[in-house]
Amino acid sequence: MKPAPKPTPDTQPFWDGTAAGELRIQRCQTCARHYFYPRPCCPHCGSDQVEWVRASGRATLYSYVINHRPAPGFEDEGPYAIAVVELEEGVRMMTNLVGVENVPEKLPLDMELRVVFERRGEVSVPLFEPAATDAGGAR
Amino acid sequence: MNVVIAGAAETDEVGRLPHHSTLQLHLEAARNALADAGLTKDDIDGVATVGTPGPIQVAHALGITPAWLDGTGVGGSSFLFHVRHAAAAIRAGLCHTVLITHGESGRSRVGAGRYGMGPDSLLGQFEVPYGVVGPPTSFTITALRYMKETGLTHEQLAEVAVAQRRWSHLNPRAMFRDLITVEDVFASRMVAYPFHLLECCLVTDGGGALVVTSAERARRSPVHLLGSGESAESPIISQMEDFTTSKAFRRSGEAAFAEAKITHEDVDHLMVYDAFAHVPIYGLEDLGFVGRGEAGAFIAEGHTSPGGRLPMNTNGGGLSYTHTGMYGMFAIQEAVRQLRGEAAAQVPGVEVSVVLGNGGMFASAATLVLANRLP
Numbered sequence: 310m311k312p313a314p315k316p317t318p319d320t321q322p323f324w325d326g327t328a329a330g331e332l333r334i335q336r337c338q339t340c341a342r343h344y345f346y347p348r349p350c351c352p353h354c355g356s357d358q359v360e361w362v363r364a365s366g367r368a369t370l371y372s373y374v375i376n377h378r379p380a381p382g383f384e385d386e387g388p389y390a391i392a393v394v395e396l397e398e399g400v401r402m403m404t405n406l407v408g409v410e411n412v413p414e415k416l417p418l419d420m421e422l423r424v425v426f427e428r429r430g431e432v433s434v435p436l437f438e439p440a441a442t443d444a445g446g447a448r
Numbered sequence: 449m450n451v452v453i454a455g456a457a458e459t460d461e462v463g464r465l466p467h468h469s470t471l472q473l474h475l476e477a478a479r480n481a482l483a484d485a486g487l488t489k490d491d492i493d494g495v496a497t498v499g500t501p502g503p504i505q506v507a508h509a510l511g512i513t514p515a516w517l518d519g520t521g522v523g524g525s526s527f528l529f530h531v532r533h534a535a536a537a538i539r540a541g542l543c544h545t546v547l548i549t550h551g552e553s554g555r556s557r558v559g560a561g562r563y564g565m566g567p568d569s570l571l572g573q574f575e576v577p578y579g580v581v582g583p584p585t586s587f588t589i590t591a592l593r594y595m596k597e598t599g600l601t602h603e604q605l606a607e608v609a610v611a612q613r614r615w616s617h618l619n620p621r622a623m624f625r626d627l628i629t630v631e632d633v634f635a636s637r638m639v640a641y642p643f644h645l646l647e648c649c650l651v652t653d654g655g656g657a658l659v660v661t662s663a664e665r666a667r668r669s670p671v672h673l674l675g676s677g678e679s680a681e682s683p684i685i686s687q688m689e690d691f692t693t694s695k696a697f698r699r700s701g702e703a704a705f706a707e708a709k710i711t712h713e714d715v716d717h718l719m720v721y722d723a724f725a726h727v728p729i730y731g732l733e734d735l736g737f738v739g740r741g742e743a744g745a746f747i748a749e750g751h752t753s754p755g756g757r758l759p760m761n762t763n764g765g766g767l768s769y770t771h772t773g774m775y776g777m778f779a780i781q782e783a784v785r786q787l788r789g790e791a792a793a794q795v796p797g798v799e800v801s802v803v804l805g806n807g808g809m810f811a812s813a814a815t816l817v818l819a820n821r822l823p
Contacts, residue, residue, distance in 0.1 A: 314577050316568070317573075320573055371691065372590060373592060374585055374640040375641035376579060376581070376584075376585045376640045377639060378581060380579040380580065382579070386579075388638075389579055391578050391585055403589075418593065
């Protein structure tokens, strides 16, 4: 089985979001900037006036590697991309890429992506697929 | 007060040492460094180390009751931090003579600490679920972005490994000594595209230790600490601000150069922590030795190789010499050897050496400017 994250009180709203099929990130009400990973105060301006908002789910491919030595739970996948994507809101997160062959020729940097969710035990993790495909929604 | 490295030594052997525990590696390195310094454990009143088993046990095992301890544990750069912190402590009068030790059974895992963090850690929640298996699958993740933005080629990335093998070829203690070509790198197993096996560091056992004290207390010709700097960026690599440059490299380097009052032209020798082939490229640029996007060509043209104008990673580095897991100690050791004129692949006339240490995956960094003369 693939590794599942275990939420903490500060990250629970993020994982509640993924369980509901939404990608939620934090936004500072003082300086209006988004940020990720979950924290109780804004890393840009220091304000603690922050809120959770739903991200659009649109992203671009920032960078990746294609891992040839699978992690536990990934043995059946063949070489798989571990990617960092940049959300439309400006924050980045690590993820996997689905709905596309994980080979360099099919994964140009800056390609447009959109979020989908994959169940892992008690939680759902955000994955990304090419925005151009028709498939979407929860997996 | 002039603070110096008065003693420096590695374990008798580095490489595969299944009959050495982690503690033994610390203690062997410590005794070797004390002998090198011409001092005894009774001269030591400060102890610094990182990881297993920590400064309390290292001090106790050696029979030292310390007046000062530093357990700063920020990855493979920690020993550079220890040197910097020891210098500050000595200048402040908190202690006189500091022993800094490293021992790691990285390959054989004898008496070693455990890797990994729980599923509720930052890493466990936001990186591990995506199939990360240690540094080869995450430290490497910045490279494709760097290649796209600067035009670095796969050949140039491979040339980093080729260049360092030219140095380890001259070093009998190195684990890998055979000269290699770009084709050999490409023919080695793919670990995490775009990184082949020969573009990834070794995993070895070994240790090293340093004695840091004031120039007045040094018994042998000392290596002077002219300047140092330290910094940190993101605890997980996905949150690094810009995948093409390390903020911690830049900040620590600027501080070290400023304190030492040197320019790049003054530097005869360079050590840049090389867990993977892209890291020296970032180091050359972030320390300001070359402009942005120029490091790949600089290395490929041989400028860091034997006979080049900026000899770099002259022990063969983590890619070819040894890499226990926290390599920074070995980068300092090689700089000391070069400054003493005792290196296996000695560069003629080294007077100033710069050491850049990385910790975690671009998570922390420290820079030391070392010299065998005062300015």
